[in-house]
Amino acid sequence: MSTTFSAETPSNPPGTEPDGSAKANTKGLSQGQIVRRRFLDNTAAIISLVVFGLICILAFSSIGFAGIPGWWKYDHRQFTEQINGGAPTFVSLFNWGEHPFGQDRIGRDMFAMTMRGTQQSIIVMFLVGLIACVVGSVVGAVSGYFRGWVEAVLMRMTDVVIIIPIIVMAAVLGQIANRLVGEGIGVILLGIFLGLATWTSLARLVRGEFLSLREREFVDAARIAGASNNRIIFKHILPNAVGVIIVNTTLLMSTAILLETSLSYIGFGVQPPDTSLGLLISQNQEAFQTRPWLFWWPGLFIVAICLCINFIGDGLRDAFDPRQKKFNAKRVKTKTAGN
Numbered sequence: 001m002s003t004t005f006s007a008e009t010p011s012n013p014p015g016t017e018p019d020g021s022a023k024a025n026t027k028g029l030s031q032g033q034i035v036r037r038r039f040l041d042n043t044a045a046i047i048s049l050v051v052f053g054l055i056c057i058l059a060f061s062s063i064g065f066a067g068i069p070g071w072w073k074y075d076h077r078q079f080t081e082q083i084n085g086g087a088p089t090f091v092s093l094f095n096w097g098e099h100p101f102g103q104d105r106i107g108r109d110m111f112a113m114t115m116r117g118t119q120q121s122i123i124v125m126f127l128v129g130l131i132a133c134v135v136g137s138v139v140g141a142v143s144g145y146f147r148g149w150v151e152a153v154l155m156r157m158t159d160v161v162i163i164i165p166i167i168v169m170a171a172v173l174g175q176i177a178n179r180l181v182g183e184g185i186g187v188i189l190l191g192i193f194l195g196l197a198t199w200t201s202l203a204r205l206v207r208g209e210f211l212s213l214r215e216r217e218f219v220d221a222a223r224i225a226g227a228s229n230n231r232i233i234f235k236h237i238l239p240n241a242v243g244v245i246i247v248n249t250t251l252l253m254s255t256a257i258l259l260e261t262s263l264s265y266i267g268f269g270v271q272p273p274d275t276s277l278g279l280l281i282s283q284n285q286e287a288f289q290t291r292p293w294l295f296w297w298p299g300l301f302i303v304a305i306c307l308c309i310n311f312i313g314d315g316l317r318d319a320f321d322p323r324q325k326k327f328n329a330k331r332v333k334t335k336t337a338g339n
Contacts, residue, residue, distance in 0.1 A: 038319035045315020052308035059118040074109035076116040088293050102293045114297045117277035121257050124191040128256035131195025133249040140206025162200045169197045171268035209241040243320030250313035254306050
């Protein structure tokens with residue numbers, strides 16, 4: 001049985017209803033094609049997606065990853081003689097110099113270290129997003145559909161996780177991750193543990209969405225047709241809640257970067273000899289007045305990644321919910337003048 005994504009929607013406020021040409025452009029398209037078209041029309045989201053893609057390519061191709069060598073000549077643990085007092089040698093895109101981001105106090109290349117820290121942040125971000133999405137969606141879906149004692153047990157478990165300060169929980173889990181394994185695998189466990197600590201908000205949102213969708217006509221039709229509970233949940237209701245899930249997962253991914261950075265800054269995240277963007281800022285905080293470039297680049301990449309993910313999330317929200325379309329004052333004035 002095919003799933004109906006949208007039923008009757010509330011009337012849009014003046015200036016937000018689509019015109020005749022917009023309806024004609026989406027006529028005959030599937031919901032996925034409509035969402036994709038709306039997302040591609042969001043300039044900020046597309047630019048952010050391109051910038052984030054370039055950051056990922058730069059980070060993983062420059063110094064290599066998982067044993068695959070990169071094109072940059074220095075490693076994040078390699079010590080070299082300081083050049084020009086460790087100041088950045090970057091002049092332009094065509095003239096990087098020997099150390100474009102400069103060197104730290106013991107001669108390590110800041111470009112290699114920043115790229116390594118960016119790798120760590122991106123790995124943690126995707127792991128947190130994936131795990132929080134799966135756990136939060138399943139818990140919210142099951143509790144919102146079955147109600148009763150199932151909902152009571154799952155929601156009370158969610159409340160227990162919520163009342164624990166996330167920074168404290170993440171610090172404890174981060175320490176466990178670093179003690180269990182060494183460099184490389186440690187950041188993977190850190191991402192897994194952070195994902196297990198950040199799914200609660202998504203679970204509550206998915207539960208609320210299921211409480212509404214389970215009363216729709218297409219769910220009743222599926223029950224009458226003899227569909228099992230699992231099929232109704234995962235084949236009929238969950239696809240209709242995918243907008244809420246995707247949008248809030250992107251916001252969780254942005255939060256995960258800041259959380260990992262905060263943990264590394266206070267010493268509970270990534271540990272030396274490995275490095276991360278937060279750890280770079282923590283290690284060089286005393287040199288802020290004399291060597292500010294040690295802060296510029298890690299901070300710039302943290303801000304750039306978080307902004308990109310937030311803009312992508314905003315674009316997905318607008319794409320999945322056409323009622324989020326901005327108020328068009330010019331169109332309202334034109335219609336008023338025409339009347």
